[in-house]
Amino acid sequence: MVEIAAQQPLRVVAVSGSLHIPSKTSALLDAILDRVAREQPIDAHIIELTAIGPEFAGALTREQLPPSVERELVRIENADLLIVASPVYRGSFTGLFKHLFDFVGQYSLVDKPVLVAATGGGDRHALILEHQFRPLFGFFQALTLPIGVYASNSDFTDYALTSPAVQERIDLAVQRGLPFVRNRVRDAGSVSDYVGAW
Template identity: 35%
Template sequence: MKLVVVSAGLSSPSSTRLLADRLTAETLGHLDAEPEVIEVRELATQIAQHLVTGFPPAPLAAALDAVAGADGLIAVTPVFAASYSGLFKSFFDLIDKDALTGTPVLLGATGGTARHSLVTEHAMRPLFTHLRALVLPTAVYAASQDWGEAGLARRITRAGTELARSMRPTTPNTIRGTVLDTVLDAALDVDTAAAIAPRSSTGAITSVDPTHGFTTVSFEQRLAALRGE
């Protein structure tokens, strides 16, 4: 499996790359995958050339192919003018419109203030939804004051676990062992059982006990319980 990480930080080192690295490490803690990191700033001149000429230089073409062939994608950008950076957008403008269809994508962004924390929702999520990617529920925004805080660590853990689970093959023999798997599977089992709970021919309602299975309760018994009898 291949995990591709796109970091659009403009400096070296950068908080954007740091967030990308932490998200990558968390994902790989739950999944055996081959990571590949793309530093967009190193391709800035080639991106501009491609936008003008329509022909990507070899390093840029390799990066675009890597994104298109990814089993999972982490995309992290710094915030500029309350949105993703122009370099970040220019890179994804070059991605074929069908290349990310169904690909799990974890969104991340960094900024100097918490006031831009919704950039992942009002700017990044619509972009990747347009590309028909499978955008994960948890996105991670890191303001300057967030580094070292427990809240950021928890969001990174949740997001990385979601991406790992989305990338994991869904086969009967798949080994699944994360806490998130256990919690979500338990909830899914109960919800599914409730959805398919049969009704008896006499109109009795079947309630669901996740431990002992189905229990048939007659209307008379249910009514008596409501009356306190």
């Protein structure tokens, strides 16, 4: 079973809370996804709030969501690994990022591995990972991975991540985090056992 979990593609969903294109937050997500893919075959899906935000911004209940957003929620709930990132906006993640997760089933993320990441104007915002992201996913009883990734504006050049220190942080986050993900998949059964839910 461990061997199966290590070889079958992991279903990875990355959620960008950025409200702009181009986006440093999305560039950071891409870098993390690329690093995960070097360690483990993945079936990656990226959710950009710039694309789907207008479709759910005014919804008050999940029943009011259009099918396109419902499909994205199902992907989040059935992922083997979530990678979530947001720019720091007024001391927290963006409102639309939180609004999206307000629709996620309360018990749909129990024990689900989540790698948290954020971008901000400077290093003083780095604690968003501990003070905002971890409590949110703690509510869902998700397994927030040990190391998060934060990048400042100065870590990018023309929306490309160019900081060796942040790349090293990504390396460490992935190397430390993937064993938890593989164990979760192993404990849940073979990836192929529930591939239809994807």
